[in-house]
Amino acid sequence: MTILTDIMTFNEEFVKEKKYEQYATTKFPNKKIVILTCMDTRLTELLPKAMNLKNGDAKIIKSAGAIVTHPFGGIMRSILVAIYELQADEVYVIGHHDCGMSSVDTEKIINKMVDRGIDKNLFTTLKYSGIDMKDWLHGFNDVTESVKSSVDSIKNHPLMDAKVPVHGLVVQPDTGKLDVIVNGYDQ
Ligand SMILES: [Zn+2]
Numbered sequence: 467m468t469i470l471t472d473i474m475t476f477n478e479e480f481v482k483e484k485k486y487e488q489y490a491t492t493k494f495p496n497k498k499i500v501i502l503t504c505m506d507t508r509l510t511e512l513l514p515k516a517m518n519l520k521n522g523d524a525k526i527i528k529s530a531g532a533i534v535t536h537p538f539g540g541i542m543r544s545i546l547v548a549i550y551e552l553q554a555d556e557v558y559v560i561g562h563h564d565c566g567m568s569s570v571d572t573e574k575i576i577n578k579m580v581d582r583g584i585d586k587n588l589f590t591t592l593k594y595s596g597i598d599m600k601d602w603l604h605g606f607n608d609v610t611e612s613v614k615s616s617v618d619s620i621k622n623h624p625l626m627d628a629k630v631p632v633h634g635l636v637v638q639p640d641t642g643k644l645d646v647i648v649n650g651y652d653q
Pocket residue numbers: 504505506530531532562564565566567
């Protein structure tokens with residue numbers, strides 16, 4: 467059995483037994499919030515539970531490190547669509563301690579890529595095209611600073627509605643304890 471087979475077998479039962487009914491909701495977030503957080507596996511269920519969020523309560527965008535990597539990239543686009551089109555009135559950036567994107571060893575990742583067959587020369591080509599892999603792969607050294615910086619990029623984005631509060635928080639991935647780094651209502 468592969469994982470895909472497992473998933474598809476389970477899914478058939480899930481749909482047949484109408485287990486989806488308890489999750490029925492709409493595409494509009496009931497609590498009118500959009501969250502940007504990390505893809506960390508420890509947060510999958512823990513974070514919504516720790517915030518008292520149920521299916522349908524929030525738009526949740528996930529990326530490695532909860533970082534807004536580019537002002538016109540997919541993360542920022544998702545936040546703007548959530549605000550202008552999907553009725554989100556507040557933004558929450560939630561980083562976490564012990565994040566895989568903190569102190570990323572970019573050299574090590576590049577070596578692993580080469581080990582798996584990526585042509586070494588490609589990195590030189592990319593560099594000439596303006597893509598420095600070390601910058602691109604680099605996460606952050608301090609989660610608090612990273613959250614503040616993501617809050618700033620969102621808050622100061624030229625297409626952002628200035629009235630929308632942008633909060634910054636850090637969560638403990640083992641206990642779910644949240645600390646407020648930036649209170650968006652104060653801005
Ligand atoms: Zn993380």
